[in-house]
Amino acid sequence: MQLSIPAQQTSGQPNRWILILRYMRRNKSLVVGLAMLAFLLIFSIGGSLLIDTSTRAYPLAAPAVQPPSPEYPLGTDRDGRDLLAVMARGILLTGSIGVMAGTIGLVVGVIVGFVAGYYGGWIDSVIRWLTEVLMTIPALILQIIIASTIVDKNKVTIFTMAGVASILSWMGTARIVRSQVLTLRERTFVNMAKLSGMGNLEIIFRELMPNMLPYLAASFVGAVMGGIGSSFGLEILGLGPAREPTIGMTIRWAQFHSAIFNRWWWWVLWPSLVLIIIFASLSLINRGLDEIANPRVRRSE
């Protein structure tokens, strides 16, 4: 019998840059989101380099309530802050609250999720019970209680903000990591790794981590958004860092001094715009990463 199987040639693959470009064209959310984020960072870092934000973003640096003018392109607020400097510094401050909260959430979430999924048993039950209870407590309520009772209102810094904002930000990550670990744990390669004598931690990091990177990236961005969102909520309610020109505090002061009714529109407009861009870009990036993690979602477009 001669039975040769016809060679299945794969058609020549175009080079990887073209593939990446082609992918980016399909994953528009990611590209647009990253572009918006880049714009904010350039504005904020560039602004911080060009003007002395460490004085001009604070009270009494400029005449009060000036509308936008060549000297103060974005205007000034009632306490004499230069809003251009406030925006440049505020993006960095608000951004770092978000990144800190996101990082804490990610690290805690990964650890909790791994422990729950990998070891299972009573640890898993306790963690599930805890999440079940915490799910009933609206995040903002818990954060308000913590922020108003544990932290001294007059000594709030961006670090305490990040801490309070991250209180519940680990839950999403933990849930994803736990379910991933549960499914991956059953796969043969982990068993193979066990046979070949690797320790538990080694198995986790060598075998499970690479599989989860896109999920982790997406849930990190989610946690950053959650962190910025809840710190914004606290700032609005007057539980934020009163001395720092974060974006949320700027809106808080504008509202506090009834900027809209006094027709100081610029005081409200810029920080609102910046915050909307921050949330929109993070949400687009999140969706883009989600598409990488679950390509199935894409087909519906």
Next chain:
Amino acid sequence: MTSLNGTRSVALQINDLQVTYYTDAGRVKAVDGVSLTLQSGERLGLVGESGCGKSTLALALMQMIKPPGRIESGSAIIYTDDGAVDLLKLSEEEMRQTRLSKISYIPQGAMNSLNPVMRIGAQMLDAMQDHLPRASKRELIERAEHALESVELKRSVFQMYPHELSGGMKQRVCIAIGILLNPKVIIADEPTSALDVVVQRQVMETIRRVQEKINAAVILIGHDMGLMAQVTHRVAVMYAGKLVEVSNVREIFRHPLHPYAQALIRSLPRLKNKGVFHGIPGLAPSLLHLPSGCVFHPRCDRAMEICKIAAPPRSTTPDGRFVSCHLYDEQGNPTTPDQRGMQAHTSPR
């Protein structure tokens, strides 16, 4: 093995049907020039390896090919009391009305084919209501319960949810739905693939009985030649999108014409060589990269030079069997080595 008796009239006539999937990797001719005629009351087995295009053929008849697939050409004439119509030319609304009432499809994977949140009865009634808007509800309920009984289910199944039924019962419900409106043609796509052997037999038997009662033509899709032998009249063998042989069931088992059919029959476990399974050597071809000439030649144990060059003729033997192979001439007679050389010159495709 059964034979077909009763009045013979054509129920369905498929002519040169061609269906292509336009995938990222290239064009896939999943059904390539298939012609087939079915009589009323006839049970035809459609066999072939998985991926050879059996479901695509069935879906084309239902006009249910979804993008990236497209029906390229061909016709499928169904003969009913209302006259003859070409299924492939019907408008969307006409086709909707035709489904179930003239041609019904019992899906592959009946396990998940029932809506989990609706009672069985509701899923039978809605089908009838969209075809017979004027019928009274009482009448339809009676009809549905009758259909359940005819597939050996209790009337009480009408009130149940799919998750309360076993796999075999769900398959029977699908059959009951398929026969609700007495269609002229029934297509059952691997109706037994997920069931255990005993239930497989019973379900096949059920299909046979209900089909005989309403005298519909049946296309039974499957890859189990053994099951086919028990219930069908004729067997059509498909390979890589093409029909290679269509023969009476008795003849194809006794004396298969096409080398692929021969290999299929040989591969059946028999009493004689119990436990010894003659697989067919080689891999099923990827429909993306079809071999030249006769698509089967790389795996054929009787391949000749001409098979690599020219597509085989489509022959009908004097006793009405169809075969497509260079071993036979246009009249279906075995060819001499001489003729084979000739053909290479006359029909180089």
Next chain:
Amino acid sequence: MRLSYVIRRFLFFLLVMWSAATVLFFVPRLSPINPIRERFAEIQRSTGYAPRDMEQLVKAFEAKFGLNKPLIEQYFDYISGLARGDLGYSLMRYPRTVNELIGQALPWTIGLVTVTTLLTFLIGTAIGALAGWPRSPGWVKGMVTPLMVLAAVPPYLLGLVLIYFIAFRAKLLPLSGAYTTTRFNAPELSLEFLLDVGRHAILPALSLIVASVGFWALGMRGMGVTVLGEDYVNFAEHKGLKQGRIFYWYYVRNAILPQVTGLALAFGSIVSAGILVEYLYGFPGIGSLLNAAIGANDFFVIYGIGMITIFAVGFSMMVVDILYPLLDPRIRYDRR
């Protein structure tokens, strides 16, 4: 079977309430801050009034609120108070009770939050279902991404935009409050009053709705795409059903199931968003009360509001859990 499921679910609810109450009790006590002293400090800041016998006053009030008892006893008092529905006294409006203050604010919040939640769920789910349906026009399919981006923006910000353009510039709708105080001295049961409340509620409701419709739309579309791939949708088409029937009974009816489970989980974030939006619009609900309490260091009102919202969220989750099996016959009552 059904009844025992409900009872078990109710016991679980009580257990969650007890755990949450315990968290709420101990979290503030981890802190060195003394609520009474803080309250006096606040009074001092805002009025300049500094009582000379401050320490004595603090002691007296601590005794009045039971804060001088051992922790365990306080915990027991607190839990048994909660069980009786007693949330204690307000510090800022003493001698009024927390129950009284919350009782005044709660109807406004319940009205606003339930109406917006249901509307958001219905609108978002409908958009998502249409966006995932292959026969929908392109512009419907393209709606989800912009809505999703809007959903990322805090409702408070959307509210700010709406206030500026619709209430302040265009003067189409009232700027704040729940009813026109110059026309009505107190809430009354008349058509004019209800219409007036409606006019006041449009903007707060709109801020909440626009900000979360995208979330439901995205979830529904994702699930819809999954359902469309199911064999039963395919078979429905083979049965020759009309498109409308497939759309509702086969597609929407199955894809909506995870949405309903999500509804229970979403209450928490809706309540949070509602608090900020109420404050923005000066809507006299829980959110405004909470803001006042934070400003005045009225810790007992803060805890009381915390407890009430937890109760509301937990209760809604229980209701959804109990009603869910009506939608999905596969769920057994005898399993949780």
